[in-house]
Amino acid sequence: xxxxxxxxxxxxxxxxxxxxxxxxxxxxxxxxxxxxxxxxxxxxxxxxxxxxxxxxxxxxxxxxxxxxxxxxxxxxxxxxxxxxxxxxxxxxxxxxxxxxxxxxxxxxxxxxxxxxxxxxxxxxxxxxxxxxxxxxxxxxxxxxxxxxxxxxxxxxxxxxxxxxxxxxxxxxxx
Numbered sequence: 001x002x003x004x005x006x007x008x009x010x011x012x013x014x015x016x017x018x019x020x021x022x023x024x025x026x027x028x029x030x031x032x033x034x035x036x037x038x039x040x041x042x043x044x045x046x047x048x049x050x051x052x053x054x055x056x057x058x059x060x061x062x063x064x065x066x067x068x069x070x071x072x073x074x075x076x077x078x079x080x081x082x083x084x085x086x087x088x089x090x091x092x093x094x095x096x097x098x099x100x101x102x103x104x105x106x107x108x109x110x111x112x113x114x115x116x117x118x119x120x121x122x123x124x125x126x127x128x129x130x131x132x133x134x135x136x137x138x139x140x141x142x143x144x145x146x147x148x149x150x151x152x153x154x155x156x157x158x159x160x161x162x163x164x165x166x167x168x169x170x171x172x173x174x
Contacts, residue, residue, distance in 0.1 A: 004049070005034060008056050015066030026069055034059055081122055085132035088114050093136035096153075097144060107137070111153055112160040119164025126161035133157050 009027055016022060034055045041051030059065065092114070096107045111134055118129035134157020141150030 004052050004056055005031070005038075008034070008059075008062055011062035012066060015063045016069060019066055019070035021066070021070050021073060030059070030065065078122060081118060082128070082132055085114075085118055085129055086136075089133040089136040092133070093140045096137050097140045108153065108156050111137070111156050112163075115157040115160035116164035116167075119161035120168040121164075123165035123168045126165040127158070129164075130154070130158040130161035133161075 009031055012030060013022075013027055016026060034052070037055035037058065038048065038051045041054055042048060046054065092107060092110055095101055096104075101107075115126075115129050115133045118133065119126040122129070131154075134154045137153035138150045141147035141153075
């Protein structure tokens with residue numbers, strides 16, 4: 001029979017893999033924390049096996065740990081994507097606001113493609129990508145020249161983001 005820690009870590013590996021997180025480093029980190037807790041339990045007078053079981057119980061079910069790790073990775077990825085989306089939106093607004101730039105079709109195409117890619121990469125909330133990329137052209141257009149027609153750019157961003165989401169869900173159903 002396997003020791004409880006090996007069984008727990010195997011469960012954790014499977015739970016992480018099923019959530020798309022297959023990192024040996026995470027399992028090793030959990031192993032280290034559990035072993036530290038086992039040592040602390042032994043210093044308090046617990047038998048090694050009892051200390052191991054208590055440490056695993058305090059750490060929580062492997063499925064819960066894997067879900068928390070996966071959720072943290074999603075939050076981290078969304079933060080990076082959000083920063084990239086805002087930066088891209090600001091860059092597009094800057095280029096679109098230049099007096100020598102008069103190619104609205106290219107601006108609209110870049111807006112559509114960029115928000116579509118973000119919607120495909122992270123399809124959970126496509127409105128977030130549409131707003132973070134698409135709001136800047138209307139903001140600059142309205143503030144600098146009263147161009148209310150630039151709100152169409154926001155509609156283009158929404159079409160792109162929701163289109164990207166639909167393509168992703170058609171290819172990889174959630």
